[in-house]
Amino acid sequence: MSDNNGTNGATRRVNVIFPQQVYDTLQKLAKMQNITISQALRQAINISDLIVSADKDEKARILIDRDGKTQELKLVR
Numbered sequence: 001m002s003d004n005n006g007t008n009g010a011t012r013r014v015n016v017i018f019p020q021q022v023y024d025t026l027q028k029l030a031k032m033q034n035i036t037i038s039q040a041l042r043q044a045i046n047i048s049d050l051i052v053s054a055d056k057d058e059k060a061r062i063l064i065d066r067d068g069k070t071q072e073l074k075l076v077r
Contacts, residue, residue, distance in 0.1 A: 016041075051075065 018026065030040035054060035055075050062073040 026037055026040055026044070029044070030037045033040065033043075035043075051062065051073070054062050064071045064073055
């Protein structure tokens with residue numbers, strides 16, 4: 001990722017309206033990591049991009065390591 005949150009120096013302001021449950025989840029994620037809501041939203045977007053990109057590549061796999069156990073993340077449609 002490049003500097004300035006992956007924006008290559010350019011930034012855009014976006015006004016988003018979330019249902020309360022989604023906002024509460026975003027707020028919880030931010031608090032859990034001690035980051036701002038904006039940072040948590042950027043992180044969620046980056047993770048979503050990673051997952052969608054991997055889903056399009058048949059050879060790509062997303063692995064999660066929990067307590068030394070490796071699990072593969074699979075999207076179910």
